[in-house]
Amino acid sequence: MNVMKSHGVTVKRCGCLHPETNRPLGKACLKLSQPGHGSWYFHCSTRNLLGQVERVRRGGYASEEAARRARDELLALSREEQAGQSWTVTRWLRYWLSTRKRIRPTTKMHYTRDIENFLIPHIGHLILGELNPRQLNAAFAQIALTHNRAGQPQTASTLQHIHATLRAALTGAYREGLIKDNPAERMELPPRERPQPEVWTEARIAEWKATGERPTVAVWTAAQLASFLDYVRDDTLYPLWWLIALLGLRRGEAAGLRWADVDLHEGQLSVVRQRTTAGYDVHEGPPKSAASRRTLALDKHTVRVLRQQRERQQQRRTRRVGAGMVCHDSGYVFTSPDGLPLHPGYLTQRLRLLVNRAGLPPIRLHDLRHGAASLAHSAGVDIKTIQHQLGHASIRLTADTYTTILPPTAHEAAEATASYLIAAAKPGAEIKRQIERTRDTHHGEAKTPPRHESDSDRMKACRQRKIKQRRKASRSRTYRKAKPN
Incomplete structure (x- = not known):
């Protein structure tokens, strides 16, 4: 063993085990003096990003000179570069996640899931500063072979989501100076295709009943939506279903709507907060993005529906207080019988139950939002107005993903186009x-x-x-x- 002051040590080690205890022999191995037996390691002290002293141990070098050279190169680096060469990916990912203070709870939950379930098991052992696209592509190929909760291979959307988490973490490492570039930027992944909404036509309904398969994003026709709203007219949450189906509110926006944000005299509604879930925990905060903060105009029928909702809520509060029961004046538009705001997850479960009872083809709660965009488009509303109504930052997202041409509108367009062509073909x-x-x-x-x-x-x-x-x-x-x- 060769000792160097303040520069750590170099030592030769092998993997030989004691025949009786089955423990590593270490320096006691008699073959260490033989050329080619074992490999060289170095130990030295560095300071991490927080200024704390920590020991670094690296090995696998063919000669003592190679180990000493690697040690000296490490000590010559800056504190940030030393961390990049000594920290594992696991250590950086957890450190990076602990420093994220301004992200939403749902975002942190998704980051944690991607890091703990996918990234650490497949690349956590690698040295941060030595990461390259080949390693990452190989790891993601292995992740793609794993199965999700439904027992199916991981989808392209899931891989893209994991990649987004990794890219964000490595961008942080690059900004801190731990790595020279972001290898996640040069990865090759299968493209993610946004599912297009499909209308529940008679043919699709028949196929669903025969096979049980349904579109990823399904949209009711106007007649089917009207049938559902007529069926739930006596449901306590009828005004909520009406608002989501007509205006395309997100689940969290509807759950977080307060009477202070509704002006029935002027006929308008402001989206300024939302109630979201991280696991089962509910978090209330601002809307999803700056574009999601918006004011929507209300038609006369919707104003009447909300007036009736407020009257029923006040009557229920009076009855409960008169009966000596607890009833909170929380100020939310949609509440449980005790006056407290609803858990967003309850809305999803309630809709699924009502759709099943109504005998209609299944849709998700978010599909009502897609349906609202298609309904407005079929009614002649321009795309820019629909973009504002949905709170999208990009009009392309509204046009490409959220607006579906409903059958009556498609037939009218087809007839108009054919008539124009026939008229043009009449000679003279x-x-x-x-x-x-x-x-x-x-x-x-x-x-x-x-x-x-x-x-x-x-x-x-x-x-x-x-x-x-x-x-x-x-x-x-x-x-x-x-x-x-």
Whole structure:
């Protein structure tokens, strides 16, 4: 063993075990002096990112000189670079997550799941500063072979989500100076395709009943939605189902809506907060993004629905207080019988139960939001207004993912397009009308609207015009022959 002051030590180790205790022999191995037996390690002290002294042990070097050179190179690095060369990916990921103070609880929950369930088991043992895209691609190929809770292989969406977490963590390491670049930026992953909403047509309903398979994102037709709303008219949460189906509120936005944010006199509603879940815990905070903070106009029927909701809520509070029961005046629009706000998860479970009882094809609560966008689009609302209604930051997301052409609108568009093409294919019809309008204008005659002609009339008129043209041409040729030179 070679000792160097303040620069740590280099030592040779092997994997030989004691024949009786089955423990490593360490320095007691008699073969250590033999060339090629064992490998060289170094130990030294460094300071981590917090300024604390910690020991670094690295090994696997073929010679003492190689171990000493690696040690000296490590000690010559900055504190940040030393951490990158000595910290494992596991240590950095957990440290990075502990420093995230301004992220939402749901985001932190998703980060923690990706880190603990996927990243640490597959790349946690690697040295942070030595990460490269080949290692990451190989690890993600192994992750793709694992199965989710449904027993299915991990989807491209899940892989993209894990990759987003890793990329964010390594971006933090790059900014701190622990790594020279972000290897996650140069990875190759299968593309994630956003599921497109599919309308519950009769054919899809029949296939669902026969096979049990349903679209990932399903949208009711206007008739199906009207049927559901009629079925739940007496449900205590009818106003909530109406708001989500009509305005496309998110689940957390509806659960977090307060009367202070509703102006029934002006007919408008402001989205300024939401109630979300991280596991089963509920967290209340601002909307999902800046674009999600918005004010929506309310139609007269929706105003009446909300007025009735407020009256029922006040009557229920009066009855409970009169009966000596606890009833909180929480200020939320939608509450449980004791006046406290609803758990967002309850809304999901309640909708599933009501849809099943109504005998309608299944949809998720978020599918009502997709349906609201498609309903508004079919009603003639422009995409920019729908974007504001849904609280999207990008109009592309609204147009590509959230708006589905419902069957009646699609049929109207198809008929209009076909009629336009048929009209364009009618020979000479438009030219004839232009000539007639020109002749009428020239002779000072009043314009009369063109008469709608049948196909047989148009063909007859066309033949007569051709006969007249041939007769005129024949007379012209006869005249030219008879004319003396």
